[in-house]
Amino acid sequence: MTTPCRVIILGATSAIAQATARFYAGEGAHLLLAGRNTQHLHTVAADLTGRGASAVEVEVLDLGAPTDASAQLAVMAARLGGVDDILLAYGVLGDQTQAERDVALARDLLAVNFTSAAQWCLAAANLLEDQRRGSLVVIGSVAGDRGRQSNFIYGAAKAGLGTLVQGIAHRLALRNSGARAVLIKPGFVDTPMTGHLPKGGPLWASADAVGAIVRKAADAGGPVIYAPFFWRFILLIIRVIPAPIFHKRPL
Numbered sequence: 001m002t003t004p005c006r007v008i009i010l011g012a013t014s015a016i017a018q019a020t021a022r023f024y025a026g027e028g029a030h031l032l033l034a035g036r037n038t039q040h041l042h043t044v045a046a047d048l049t050g051r052g053a054s055a056v057e058v059e060v061l062d063l064g065a066p067t068d069a070s071a072q073l074a075v076m077a078a079r080l081g082g083v084d085d086i087l088l089a090y091g092v093l094g095d096q097t098q099a100e101r102d103v104a105l106a107r108d109l110l111a112v113n114f115t116s117a118a119q120w121c122l123a124a125a126n127l128l129e130d131q132r133r134g135s136l137v138v139i140g141s142v143a144g145d146r147g148r149q150s151n152f153i154y155g156a157a158k159a160g161l162g163t164l165v166q167g168i169a170h171r172l173a174l175r176n177s178g179a180r181a182v183l184i185k186p187g188f189v190d191t192p193m194t195g196h197l198p199k200g201g202p203l204w205a206s207a208d209a210v211g212a213i214v215r216k217a218a219d220a221g222g223p224v225i226y227a228p229f230f231w232r233f234i235l236l237i238i239r240v241i242p243a244p245i246f247h248k249r250p251l
């Protein structure tokens, strides 16, 4: 890793991404924040500069739109003079009930959470493999571990993304590429995405707690990291509950 660490954050206005970026800023990293809300990106950039980032670049774009992700990432990396870590953090929870009946809405949710994210991951993997170093860190979700009536459209996209990132991690490791990929699977995190849900209790984590896990994951571990760790055991149980029992639970 070079000094300062150079980091591209796709979806930098996300609360988890901001929390992660604050750890990088404290280390004096050079950051590029990509997202679609110009004002919010500049507010985050100012905050990170105040916290010690050596420099912060802003790239305004709709990450969910079809694009030449390889070319766009190459431009972003060039703005940093090279890249060490790439974090993909954006996502949309959507309204499951509405999306079940409105197939166009479901398609849009799948497109942003899976198709667009997949294009960025594939482009990032190629970039890191070609330069023979660096980490791709992708935020998936425990929702991808088993289809549940309450969020299976979002969950299906995260499951697909998770499989893709695991495959990328396998490829990078097998080829001794010097680069790596990690999938983070958070459980319940107190962020704007879950603003409509009642909070509290031991299963809820703060964006800061998950951000700390994401920052560590960029250096070591994986290829799949639950955040916090106890979700690995919860999901282990949820995955093996037999369907006749599972189908009686409104999870």
Ligand SMILES: NC(=O)c1ccc[n+]([C@@H]2O[C@H](COP(=O)([O-])OP(=O)(O)OC[C@H]3O[C@@H](n4cnc5c(N)ncnc54)[C@H](OP(=O)(O)O)[C@@H]3O)[C@@H](O)[C@H]2O)c1
Pocket (backbone or CB within 6 Å): 011, 012, 013, 014, 015, 016, 017, 034, 035, 036, 037, 061, 062, 063, 064, 065, 089, 090, 091, 092, 093, 112, 139, 140, 141, 142, 185, 186, 187, 188, 189, 190, 191, 192, 193, 194
């Ligand atoms: N919060 C949880 O409980 C939880 C649990 C598991 C996984 N996750 C995952 O964690 C990641 C971060 O979410 P969060 O909890 O930090 O929620 P958040 O604060 O609501 O962040 C979501 C971010 O995604 C951005 N985004 C959505 N579509 C975009 C697009 N087309 N182009 C650019 N940016 C786009 C949003 O930007 P705008 O502000 O411009 O809309 C927002 O900054 C997501 O992938 C989410 O699925 C969250």
